[in-house]
Amino acid sequence: xxxxxxxxxxxxGQISAAVVRQALLDGVAVTVLNRGxxxxxxxxxxxxxxxxxxxxxEAVVAALxxxxxxxxxxxxxxxxxxxxxxLRVVAPLTDQYIFIGSASAYQKPPVSLPITEATPLFNPxxxxxxxxxxxxxxxxxxxxxxxxxxxxxxxxxxxxxxxxPLLGGWTTIERMRRGDAIVLHGDGTSMWxxxxxxxxxxxxxxxxxxxxxxxxxxxxxxxxxxxxxxxxRDLADAAGAPLHLVHRTTHDITQTVPEWTADLCGDxxxxxxxxxxxxxxxxxxxxxxxxxxxxxxxxxxWHDADPARRAIDPGVDAAYDxxxxx
Numbered sequence: 001x002x003x004x005x006x007x008x009x010x011x012x013g014q015i016s017a018a019v020v021r022q023a024l025l026d027g028v029a030v031t032v033l034n035r036g037x038x039x040x041x042x043x044x045x046x047x048x049x050x051x052x053x054x055x056x057x058e059a060v061v062a063a064l065x066x067x068x069x070x071x072x073x074x075x076x077x078x079x080x081x082x083x084x085x086x087l088r089v090v091a092p093l094t095d096q097y098i099f100i101g102s103a104s105a106y107q108k109p110p111v112s113l114p115i116t117e118a119t120p121l122f123n124p125x126x127x128x129x130x131x132x133x134x135x136x137x138x139x140x141x142x143x144x145x146x147x148x149x150x151x152x153x154x155x156x157x158x159x160x161x162x163x164x165p166l167l168g169g170w171t172t173i174e175r176m177r178r179g180d181a182i183v184l185h186g187d188g189t190s191m192w193x194x195x196x197x198x199x200x201x202x203x204x205x206x207x208x209x210x211x212x213x214x215x216x217x218x219x220x221x222x223x224x225x226x227x228x229x230x231x232x233r234d235l236a237d238a239a240g241a242p243l244h245l246v247h248r249t250t251h252d253i254t255q256t257v258p259e260w261t262a263d264l265c266g267d268x269x270x271x272x273x274x275x276x277x278x279x280x281x282x283x284x285x286x287x288x289x290x291x292x293x294x295x296x297x298x299x300x301x302w303h304d305a306d307p308a309r310r311a312i313d314p315g316v317d318a319a320y321d322x323x324x325x326x
Contacts, residue, residue, distance in 0.1 A: 003070040003209035005029045007094070009054060009086070010075035011047070012039035014160045015100070018197035019073060020047060022205050033063060034076075040162060057085045064093060071096040071208045080134045087139075091148040096209060099139050103156035103193075103219055103274070104129040104267045114275040117154075117217050126266025136217070143215050151207055152217035156272055159295065160197040161302035162309075165231060167260055167268075168316040170303055172232075175320060176241035183323040185250045185269050188229035193272045195222040196290035206283035218279045222288035225273075231292060238296035246324050256326065257319045 006023050010016040011032030017039075023030050024046055032043060036051035043049060052063040054076050072094040077083050083099070091097060106115050107122045108129075121136065123129035136152055143150040159165050166172045172182045203220045207213040229245065236243035250269040254261040280286060290298075303309045 003028060003096070005069045005071075006031070006208060007064075007067075007069040007072045007090070008032045008075065009072065009077070009090075010034055011043065011049075012041045013075055014041075014163055015155060015158050015197055015200060016073070016075040017041040017043075018160065018201035019204050020044065022198070022201035023208070026205055028205070028208065031067075031069065033060070041160075054086070055082070057089060060086075060089050064089060067093060069094045071098060073098040073100070073204075075100050077135065078128070079131045080138045083135045083138055087142060087148055091142070095149055096151060096214065097139075097148050098151045098153060098207065099135060101136055101152050101154045101217070102129060102132045103154045103221065103272070105133045105136070105154065108266060109270045113271060114273045115219070116275045117219055117278055123266050126262040128262070129266055149214050151213045151215075153204060153207065154217060154219045155200060156193040156195060156219070156221040156274065158195045158197055158200050158221075159299075161295075161298040164235065164299055164303075165194055166235065167263065168313065168320065170310060171313045171316040172320075173235060173239050173241070173300065173303070174310065174312050175317065176236050176239055176243060179242055179244070180320070181244040181246045181324045182232065183246045183248050183253065183320055184228045184232060185248065185253055185264055186228075187247050188232070188245060189227045190269070191271045191273050192226050192228060192231065192268070193221040193274055194224070194226055194231065194292050194295070195220070195288065196292075196295050199288040199290055203279050203283050203286045206279075206286065210282055212282060216278075218282070219274050219276060220279050221272075221274050221276065222290075223274075223276060224288060224291055226292055228268075234293045234296040235299070237293070238300040248323055248326060252326055253323060256322050 031048040033050045050063045052059040105121045121133045
């Protein structure tokens with residue numbers, strides 16, 4: 001089966017916007033369904049936009065009435081209840097429903113590395129991940145019952161130029177430029193996987209309509225081996241700033257800044273080393289083209305292009321001051 005038409009639920013987020021652009025480049029007719037609100041990632045020319053609140057099932061039915069798509073990629077479903085609603089509408093309209101899961105759903109902490117698609121899904125720390133796991137279970141049952149042809153994609157930490165991949169976002173860069181310290185968990189040497197959205201998108205579109213993708217799950221992430229110290233260094237270099245690192249235990253960080261608990265305990269504090277053989281079997285020519293050092297330069301350039309993008313979060317700034325002074 002070859003995909004010539006794609007419906008993207010979403011289409012303007014960090015990941016989905018890149019997929020829309022790549023699918024267009026590959027000659028796919030792309031339609032997006034979202035609320036039509038203003039986005040920092042405008043839709044490219046040639047994309048059909050349908051407007052509806054995806055949480056309003058009747059509105060989605062009306063927007064899609066009489067339509068059919070080879071593939072549907074859903075970036076806006078996060079809970080089993082939302083998934084059940086979406087499947088009632090789109091499953092009859094497509095030959096392939098692609099659910100966007102999350103690599104954060106993999107076992108935390110992992111018992112063995114590298115992480116593969118066969119690694120158990122278990123995350124007691126993060127409700128977001130547990131909901132994604134529950135969605136996968138529901139989708140598996142629906143696929144096995146023959147009510148939908150499903151593919152699951154599990155991205156890891158995927159970013160574009162708008163996203164600073166450190167806790168606290170852009171405020172961490174402003175601290176660097178002021179000469180203030182930032183804090184990393186542990187000793188900063190645990191491994192992490194960062195993937196530029198354009199690299200993710202080129203692997204993702206290879207799954208569209210592929211017969212070997214049906215009923216399967218795929219991890220998609222760049223193979224570049226990064227530590228958190230390296231990530232911070234690349235961002236400091238891109239910002240032309242000195243880097244003063246302070247390391248604190250995950251326990252001390254979460255005790256001091258409780259709102260970071262789910263993100264740290266449920267994801268970032270665990271090593272992220274992945275085996276990507278499965279997606280490479282579908283896309284043997286795929287390779288990641290944007291190393292994080294280049295991605296960091298894109299991030300800083302985008303923020304520096306508009307002062308409004310460089311806002312400092314006083315709460316984050318104060319949290320880092322507390323952690324530094326421990």
